[in-house]
Every structure is written in C-alpha cells, then in structure tokens.
Amino acid sequence: MPSLPPPSAVPPSSAVPPPAPQQPVEKKFVPSTSHTSPDDVALPRLGLTGTLRWAWRQLTSMRTALFLLLLLAVAAVPGSLFPQRPANPSVVTKYLQDHPGIGPVLDWFKLFNVYSSPWFSAIYLLLFISLIGCVIPRAIAHYKAVRSTPPRTPRRLSRLPEYGTLEIPAASEVTPRQAMQDAAAALKSRGYRVDLRDADGERPSVGAERGFLKEVGNLLFHTSLIGVLVSVALGGLFGYSGQRVLVEGETFVNTLVGYDTFTPGTSFDSNQLEPYSVRLDRFQVTFDRESKAHYGQPLDFNATLTTKSSPTAAEEQQTLKVNDPVALGGTSIYLVGNGYAPVVTVRDGAGNVAFQGPVVAVPTDGAYTSLIVIKAPDAQPDQLGFVGFFLPTALQDEKGVAFGSDPDPFNPQLNLNSFYGDLGLDDGTPKNVFTLDTSGLTQLNGRDLDAGGIVLAPGASYTLPEGKGSISFDGIKRYVALDIHHNPGQLAALVFAVLALAGLVGSLFLTRRRVWVRTGSHPDGRTMVEYGLLARGEDHRLAGEATAIRKALAQRWLAEPSEVAEDSKEAQRSAGRVDATQDGK
Amino acid sequence: MPAINESLALYSERFILLAGIAYAIAFIAFTWDLVQNSKTTRNVLQQSQAAAGGQVRTRETVAAASRTSAASGAGFTEVATGPEGRAERPASRPTGAGAGAGTADDSMRYGSVRRNPARIAVALTALAALIHAAGVVCRGLAAGRVPWGNMYEFCTTGGMVVAVVFLLVLTRRDLRFLGTFVVGLVLVMITAASVAFWTPVGHLVPALQSYWLVIHVSIAVMSSALFTLTFAMSVLQLLQSRREAAGADGRTDRLPFLRLVPSALSLENMAYRINAIAFVGWTLTLMFGSIWAEKAWGRFWGWDTKEVWTFVIWVVYAGYLHARATRGWTGARAAWLSIVGYLCVVFNFTIVNIYFSGLHSYAGVGS
Ligand code: HEM
Numbered sequence: 029m030p031s032l033p034p035p036s037a038v039p040p041s042s043a044v045p046p047p048a049p050q051q052p053v054e055k056k057f058v059p060s061t062s063h064t065s066p067d068d069v070a071l072p073r074l075g076l077t078g079t080l081r082w083a084w085r086q087l088t089s090m091r092t093a094l095f096l097l098l099l100l101a102v103a104a105v106p107g108s109l110f111p112q113r114p115a116n117p118s119v120v121t122k123y124l125q126d127h128p129g130i131g132p133v134l135d136w137f138k139l140f141n142v143y144s145s146p147w148f149s150a151i152y153l154l155l156f157i158s159l160i161g162c163v164i165p166r167a168i169a170h171y172k173a174v175r176s177t178p179p180r181t182p183r184r185l186s187r188l189p190e191y192g193t194l195e196i197p198a199a200s201e202v203t204p205r206q207a208m209q210d211a212a213a214a215l216k217s218r219g220y221r222v223d224l225r226d227a228d229g230e231r232p233s234v235g236a237e238r239g240f241l242k243e244v245g246n247l248l249f250h251t252s253l254i255g256v257l258v259s260v261a262l263g264g265l266f267g268y269s270g271q272r273v274l275v276e277g278e279t280f281v282n283t284l285v286g287y288d289t290f291t292p293g294t295s296f297d298s299n300q301l302e303p304y305s306v307r308l309d310r311f312q313v314t315f316d317r318e319s320k321a322h323y324g325q326p327l328d329f330n331a332t333l334t335t336k337s338s339p340t341a342a343e344e345q346q347t348l349k350v351n352d353p354v355a356l357g358g359t360s361i362y363l364v365g366n367g368y369a370p371v372v373t374v375r376d377g378a379g380n381v382a383f384q385g386p387v388v389a390v391p392t393d394g395a396y397t398s399l400i401v402i403k404a405p406d407a408q409p410d411q412l413g414f415v416g417f418f419l420p421t422a423l424q425d426e427k428g429v430a431f432g433s434d435p436d437p438f439n440p441q442l443n444l445n446s447f448y449g450d451l452g453l454d455d456g457t458p459k460n461v462f463t464l465d466t467s468g469l470t471q472l473n474g475r476d477l478d479a480g481g482i483v484l485a486p487g488a489s490y491t492l493p494e495g496k497g498s499i500s501f502d503g504i505k506r507y508v509a510l511d512i513h514h515n516p517g518q519l520a521a522l523v524f525a526v527l528a529l530a531g532l533v534g535s536l537f538l539t540r541r542r543v544w545v546r547t548g549s550h551p552d553g554r555t556m557v558e559y560g561l562l563a564r565g566e567d568h569r570l571a572g573e574a575t576a577i578r579k580a581l582a583q584r585w586l587a588e589p590s591e592v593a594e595d596s597k598e599a600q601r602s603a604g605r606v607d608a609t610q611d612g613k
Numbered sequence: 614m615p616a617i618n619e620s621l622a623l624y625s626e627r628f629i630l631l632a633g634i635a636y637a638i639a640f641i642a643f644t645w646d647l648v649q650n651s652k653t654t655r656n657v658l659q660q661s662q663a664a665a666g667g668q669v670r671t672r673e674t675v676a677a678a679s680r681t682s683a684a685s686g687a688g689f690t691e692v693a694t695g696p697e698g699r700a701e702r703p704a705s706r707p708t709g710a711g712a713g714a715g716t717a718d719d720s721m722r723y724g725s726v727r728r729n730p731a732r733i734a735v736a737l738t739a740l741a742a743l744i745h746a747a748g749v750v751c752r753g754l755a756a757g758r759v760p761w762g763n764m765y766e767f768c769t770t771g772g773m774v775v776a777v778v779f780l781l782v783l784t785r786r787d788l789r790f791l792g793t794f795v796v797g798l799v800l801v802m803i804t805a806a807s808v809a810f811w812t813p814v815g816h817l818v819p820a821l822q823s824y825w826l827v828i829h830v831s832i833a834v835m836s837s838a839l840f841t842l843t844f845a846m847s848v849l850q851l852l853q854s855r856r857e858a859a860g861a862d863g864r865t866d867r868l869p870f871l872r873l874v875p876s877a878l879s880l881e882n883m884a885y886r887i888n889a890i891a892f893v894g895w896t897l898t899l900m901f902g903s904i905w906a907e908k909a910w911g912r913f914w915g916w917d918t919k920e921v922w923t924f925v926i927w928v929v930y931a932g933y934l935h936a937r938a939t940r941g942w943t944g945a946r947a948a949w950l951s952i953v954g955y956l957c958v959v960f961n962f963t964i965v966n967i968y969f970s971g972l973h974s975y976a977g978v979g980s
Contacts, residue, residue: 091942108969115916353911513912528896
C-alpha cells in the first residue's frame with residue numbers, strides 16, 4: 029500500500045470557509061435557463077419590457093430549443109404520409125377527388141403543402157430565432173472566457189472528479205516555486221493555457237485550461253445551420269427549375285417558351301436564362317438480357333446531345349446519363365425519364381393531313397406499356413381524338429387482349445380508340461395533353477363497338493368509320509424527360525453544411541478541461557504536490573488525462589507516486605477520506 | 614458491366630444460411646449466460662438483499678448530505694461525471710451485493726470473472742459473422758458491385774455490419790449483456806431477408822449506378838448499427854433505473870438478469886458516447902444523400918418520403934443530444950428519445966422502404 033500524504037502535507041484549508049457545495053460541478057454556458065431564475069415568477073410586475081425580456085429568455089432557453097426540435101421532427105412526418113403538391117400535384121388532385129369529405133379539411137390544414145405551410149415555417153423560424161438568441165450570448169461569453177485567465181484555484185482540489193498527489197523527495201531540491209514552473213511548462217506542452225499563481229507564496233499553484241475549440245465548434249455548428257437555411261432560402265428566391273420532354277431529333281432552346289413547365293423563384297428574372305440549345309440526337313437504352321430473374325430490367329440510359337452554349341457558339345457533343353447531369357449556361361440538365369413517342373399521321377375526312385409527328389406516350393410499367401393520347405384539332409369537319417396504349421412488344425392473352433411483354437420494340441403495336449367532335453381546346457383553358465376529355469366527343473372505335481378497336485403495327489394505317497379520316501403508324505422514336513435546374517444557393521449550402529459538420533465533430537469530441545496544481549513544503553523537506561482535473565461537459569477520458577499529466581509530472585521530478593495512479597476512482601475515494609479527516613479537525 | 618455469377622450467388626446464400634445457424638446457437642449461448650447468471654446471483658442476492666437495501670439508503674443519505682453541507686466530501690465519490698444537472702444525481706445502483714457473481718462493471722471493462730457461456734457465445738458470434746461476411750462478399754462478387762442494392766441486400770449486409778460493429782465494440786468494452794438482443798436482431802434481419810425480401814442477384818438499375826451508393830448507404834448502415842446498440846442500452850437503462858429504484862425501496866428484484874448489466878447511469882453515458890459517433894455518421898448520411906440527390910434529380914432536398922424520415926431521425930437524435938444538456942431531461946427522458954430515434958430508423962428502413970412510394974422506391978420488393 030502506498031502511503032497517503034500526511035494531512036499536514038498540504039496546509040489545511042479548514043481555516044477558510046468551505047466552498048459552496050455546487051462549486052466544483054461547473055455550470056455550462058446555457059445563457060438563459062430562465063425557468064430557474066426566480067424573477068420569472070413575478071410576471072405581473074415586469075411591465076412591457078420586462079415581459080418581452082421574459083418571453084425572449086423563454087424562447088432562447090435550452091428547454092424551448094429542445095421542445096421546438098422535437099416539434100419539428102413531429103411536424104415533418106405528415107409530409108411523408110400525404111401526397112405533397114410541390115412534388116406530386118396530380119396525386120394530390122386525385123386524393124382530393126377520392127376523399128371529398130376529409131380532403132378539403134386536410135387541405136385547409138396545409139397537409140398537402142406541409143413544408144411551406146405557416147405552421148411548419150413557424151416552428152423552424154422560431155427554432156432559428158431561438159438559435160440566434162442562443163448563439164450570440166454564448167459567443168460573447170466564450171470570447172470573454174478565451175481572453176480571461178483560467179479560473180482561480182479551488183481551495184479543495186480533492187473534491188474535483190480527478191484528483192491525485194505526488195511528493196518530490198527532499199533530495200531532488202525542487203522548491204514549490206520551481207515545481208509550479210515545471211508543472212506550468214508540462215501543462216503548456218500538453219496544450220493548456222496556464223496561469224501561475226502565488227508563485228512566491230507558501231502554496232503556489234497553477235491554473236490551466238484547454239479545449240476552447242470545443243465551444244467554438246458548437247458555435248460554428250449552430251451558426252452554420254443558419255447559413256444552410258439562408259442558402260436554401262436564397263436558392264429558392266433566385267433559382268428556377270423547369271421540365272422539358274425532348275423527342276429524338278428535337279431541339280430545346282433555354283427560353284421561357286422552350287419549357288413544358290417552368291417554376292421560377294420569387295425573384296427570378298427571365299433575363300437570367302441563357303439561350304443555349306440542346307438537341308437530342310439519339311437515346312439508347314440497354315436492358316438486361318442475361319439474367320433470368322431480372323430479364324428486361326434497364327441497365328443503362330444514354331442520351332447523346334448536341335449542345336450550343338449560345339446561338340452563335342460552336343456545336344458540342346455531350347452524353348447525358350442518370351446520375352450524371354450536363355452543365356450548361358449556369359444550369360444543370362438531368363435525365364429523369366424516358367419513353368417511346370410513336371410517329372403518326374392523322375388525315376381528316378377531307379383527306380388533308382390534320383396531324384403528323386411523334387406523340388409522347390407515358391410508360392406505366394416495366395414493359396413500357398404506355399398510355400397515348402393523340403389530338404387532331406385541325407381535322408375537318410370534326411376534330412379527331414385518339415386514346416389508347418402503345419406496346420413495344422405486344423403479345424395476346426387467351427382472351428385476345430394485347431399486353432406488353434418487353435420494354436424493347438420487338439413487336440410494336442398501337443391500340444387505340446377513336447373519337448370525333450369537339451376536343452374542348454378552343455375555349456383557351458389549358459388542357460393536359462396526356463388526357464382526352466371525351467365529354468364533347470362521339471366514339472368511333474372501341475372494343476365494345478362494332479367497328480372494334482384500332483390495332484396498328486408500324487407502317488400500317490387504318491381508315492376511320494363514317495369517312496371521318498384515317499390514321500397511320502409511321503414509326504417510333506424515343507424521348508427523354510429532362511429536368512433543368514438553376515440553384516445559386518447550392519454551393520453555399522454545401523459550404524455551410526461542411527462547416528457545420530466540422531463544428532459538430534469539434535463540439536462532440538473535443539474536451540474542455542481545467543487542471544489545477546498546487547504545492548506546498550512538508551516540514552521534512554519534501555515538496556508535496558496535489559492536482560485536480562475538471563471537465564466541462566461530457567468527458568470520459570478525463571481519468572486518462574489525469575494519468576497522463578501525473579506521468580508527465582512524475583517524470584520531470586522523479587517524484588514518488590504517493591498512491592496508485594492507475595485507479596483514480598480509488599484516488600478520489602482516498603482523497604475524500606483525507607478531506608473528511610481535515611474537515612473533522 | 615461484369616457478368617452475373619449465379620453460382621457464386623448460390624454460395625452466398627448457403628453462407629448466409631450457415632451464418633444463421635451459427636447465430637442461432639450464439640443466441641442460445643447468450644441467453645444461457647443471462648439465465649445462468651440470474652440463477653447464481655439470485656441466491657447471493659436473496660442473502661444480501663436486506664444489507665444491500667440498507668447500504669443503498671445509507672449512500673443516498675450521504676450523497677444528500679454532501680449536497681446540503683460541505684462538511685463531507687464523501688458524496689463526491691458517488692458522483693459520476695456527466696452533463697450539468699446529471700452530475701448531481703447519485704449513482705444509486707445497489708452495488709456491493711453479489712458483486713462477485715458476475716455483476717457488470719460500470720466502466721464496462723472486462724472483469725476477472727470468467728463467464729464461459731458468454732465466451733462461447735462471443736466465439737460463435739465471431740464465427741457466424743465471418744461466415745456471414747463471406748456470404749456478403751460472395752454476393753458482391755457475384756453481382757460485380759457493392760452488395761447493397763435492394764432490400765434483401767440491405768438486410769443481409771446491414772445484419773453483418775450490426776454483428777461486426779458489436780464485435781468491434783466488444784474488443785474494447787464488455788457489452789456482452791447486449792448479446793442476446795444484438796444477435797437476435799441479426800437473426801431477424803437475415804431471416805427477413807431470406808424469407809420476405811429474397812431477390813435473385815442482378816445488376817443495379819441506372820438510378821443506383823453511382824459511387825454515392827457506396828458512400829451514402831455504407832455510412833447509413835454503419836450509423837444504424839451503432840444506433841442499434843444504443844437503443845438496446847437505452848431500453849436496459851430504463852429497466853435498470855426502475856430496478857434501482859425498487860432496490861432502493863428494498864423491494865424484491867424482479868429482473869435478476871439485470872445484475873449482469875451496468876448501472877443505469879453508466880448505460881446512459883455509454884449510450885451517449887456511441888450516439889454521438891452515430892449522430893455524426895447520420896449527419897454524413899444526410900449530407901451525402903443530399904449531394905447524391907442533387908446529382909440524380911437536380912435538387913439536393915425535395916422532401917421525398919425517404920428524405921423526410923432521414924431528416925426526422927436526425928432531428929430526433931439532435932433532440933437527444935440537447936436533452937443530455939438540458940436540466941430535467943437527462944436520464945429516462947433522454948433514453949426515451951434515443952429509443953424513439955431508433956424506432957424511426959427501423960420505420961424508415963422497413964415501412965418506408967416497402968410501403969411508401971417516392972423517388973427512393975427501388976427496394977426491389979414485389980416488382
Ligand atoms: C436548428 C436547430 C438546432 C439543431 C439542429 C441543434 C443541434 C445540436 C446538436 C446536434 C448539438 C450537439 C452537439 C454539441 O454538443 O455541440 C447541439 C448542442 C447544443 N445546442 Fe443545439 N441545435 C439547434 C438549436 C439550438 C438552439 C435554439 C439552442 C439554444 C437554446 C441550442 C443550444 C445548444 C447547446 C447549449 C448545445 C450544447 C450542449 C452540450 O454542451 O452538450 N441549440 N445542438
């Protein structure tokens with residue numbers, strides 16, 4: 029058993045009043061834990077400024093931050109349960125049709141627009157106001173802390189979570205003053221900021237502190253979150269996005285009329301659009317033909333584009349793939365969909381061509397069974413409309429119903445019903461090109477009619493009943509669906525996110541520690557040293573640090589360990605005992 | 614694109630099956646360890662029950678006294694380091710009684726008591742994980758890509774990562790008391806994979822052909838594995854603190870197997886440390902996911918169902934970290950947040966993947 033230092037080794041502290049009990053347990057920087065402050069209770073007498081200050085303190089309290097965070101998590105959930113307008117407007121419309129009772133109520137609560145709803149915005153805005161109210165006082169407090177000297181040496185180091193003692197043999201002739209200078213040097217080389225106290229007194233001591241970057245990390249993390257939010261907001265204001273379907277051979281020019289749909293940010297200005305152009309030369313799709321289990325699954329989508337960065341610029345060949353956008357004129361172009369566009373010619377009753385060209389068909393399954401709607405508003409004397417589906421590889425089931433069996437065009441087929449009458453396009457209201465409003469139309473062809481449905485293979489044509497005209501299937505092209513985005517806030521958001529991450533790592537894994545070392549002379553000539561460590565916040569490596577410091581000091585002085593260094597809990601316990609004896613005096 | 618190697622895929626499935634058998638035996642061994650220790654400790658416990666209860670009460674009085682009067686420093690020996698507010702809570706574990714009978718150390722370091730069933734269980738788990746890893750590697754080689762492209766592969770690879778992370782943590786800390794839970798979970802995962810999600814080996818659809826799949830998903834799986842450990846710890850923490858309260862009141866111990874488990878406070882501290890690492894991992898998951906979304910769809914955030922749930926998980930664990938620094942929210946409340954966070958992880962992985970449609974719908978189930 030190593031011997032404990034005699035109680036007199038360190039001059040007794042019983043002469044001074046004992047420290048307040050909570051003193052060694054450091055309070056953290058929580059700027060306003062107003063729920064603990066007594067003047068909350070006196071609300072009626074606070075007056076307006078007092079009430080405002082009280083409200084502000086409530087808002088910026090840690091408890092409110094926690095509450096708002098949890099509320100934010102809960103508030104985000106409905107957006108995954110209900111279809112959202114910004115992502116799927118058509119699904120929302122359908123939902124409202126299917127649920128005429130509850131639908132409008134949900135809509136009133138903005139459950140189809142959760143992430144731009146007033147209540148969701150309120151939560152995150154409050155959270156960020158709270159965050160700002162939190163970060164600023166913390167930053168000021170930390171700035172002061174960084175500039176001030178380490179806190180005064182506690183009277184009883186033995187009450188700190190890590191504590192130990194060393195004795196320097198009299199033969200080493202290390203004075204307490206010298207010992208403290210050594211200790212200061214040792215701590216300094218371990219990255220501590222040190223402050224030597226009472227160097228010429230009876231009990232010189234060193235106060236040391238390190239890990240200021242932990243708090244810097246925390247502040248950086250929280251501040252960067254504000255940065256991310258602001259970047260996202262700016263991106264939304266000045267950015268824009270649009271969609272365009274492009275059939276092989278077609279050219280898209282980056283002007284407002286070039287888009288099928290266009291969603292500008294609030295501060296968008298059409299002069300922002302650079303008039304580049306993109307032509308789809310070829311679109312190739314590779315399907316899995318080796319695997320039995322995944323036969324016909326797509327393996328590769330590859331669009332060959334010819335681009336011009338301005339009307340007068342030289343042409344350039346580029347490849348566009350999924351996960352691999354093409355950057356052009358400050359925008360990025362993404363491949364988000366594809367399908368077949370059968371080329372058809374519709375002639376009217378007078379024998380004139382009423383429509384000719386590729387018609388985009390919307391695939392509905394893995395075999396590219398695609399819905400198709402053909403409208404010929406120029407047909408005379410009646411407008412003509414067709415609706416049906418396109419099958420790249422048509423097979424027939426037992427009942428003679430055609431179905432698609434493969435995504436590649438091995439046996440392409442058009443299956444159509446035809447209508448004549450008023451397509452309803454003339455009153456100027458925009459109409460979805462992918463649906464046919466049959467209310468003003470009379471059906472000519474269909475499975476249930478005498479004339480039957482129209483079934484066409486490439487190269488074939490069909491004459492409509494009642495001399496209404498004809499339709500021919502001339503060939504097939506492929507098309508791509510492009511998303512075009514410009515988001516000026518993107519890079520900033522990334523930078524802030526990276527900063528936030530760095531701050532988070534610093535905040536979570538750096539440790540803020542304080543060390544105090546104190547010496548005194550034993551009457552027999554030995555120099556007695558005691559040290560104590562305190563962590564601010566979570567620090568499971570404090571014991572390891574204590575051991576390391578102890579080693580460093582012992583090496584310097586070749587001091588005898590006055591107790592087992594390994595188990596500092598043990599040291600703590602014995603220290604407690606020492607203290608108890610002292611206090612008992 | 615490299616050709617699919619069907620026979621290697623067959624080997625992979627056999628390895629997974631073998632691993633499942635080994636895990637099952639390991640599961641039994643871990644359970645046996647708990648049962649055996651409960652039995653041996655129950656006897657010791659009954660003898661020392663009265664003494665222990667008395668002792669605890671004395672300790673509490675001492676701790677309380679130390680808070681009100683500075684006359685005694687002894688109370689501080691009972692104070693574990695922790696965040697503000699928590700440091701004032703005494704570690705009220707009924708220590709002492711039956712300590713020789715395999716009670717876990719609060720530092721979660723390995724003690725001197727040999728627990729043979731637990732040693733066998735760990736050895737079996739290591740063997741199972743090795744076979745499991747062989748199965749996962751074969752699957753990857755068979756497909757010529759990383760083996761996490763559909764639900765079957767998420768489950769088999771995820772299960773392996775859970776087992777390996779557990780074994781890695783075991784090299785540093787004695788978390789064998791979690792063995793039954795962890796190995797049980799891995800068994801559930803590979804069973805679900807083989808029975809419900811089985812998908813023949815194949816190439817990736819174009820949407821998944823990106824190196825971000827490698828980065829984003831691997832970090833997500835590793836973080837989830839860590840969350841799995843902390844979930845189990847938080848559940849045990851809640852049980853343990855009820856038991857500690859009961860012990861302090863001198864009531865009988867109804868969950869004697871918890872004698873193998875460290876004190877509620879140590880569980881909380883260990884869970885916090887692991888959750889902190891996992892939270893950084895989840896933050897990376899979120900960031901890499903956004904970067905990939907930007908590459909694939911042109912927007913880095915679009916509130917797609919999968920994105921929503923990833924965000925919800927992130928916010929819940931941020932709440933957990935806050936709770937640990939908020940007065941009155943440490944201990945049981947923080948543990949509940951950790952549990953809720955994990956339930957969200959599980960929900961995101963199962964229900965969202967299978968039933969919710971969205972841009973991320975390529976779980977490969979049912980199609
Ligand atoms: C956008 C919302 C917020 C998020 C996502 C967030 C996230 C986090 C995370 C992840 C941590 C743990 C990392 C660390 O220890 O530094 C943390 C810590 C902290 N946050 Fe926040 N926070 C948010 C808002 C706030 C607000 C509004 C306050 C002020 C009331 C606040 C005060 C703190 C404090 C004091 C800590 C340090 C806790 C400790 O020392 O362990 N946070 N926050």
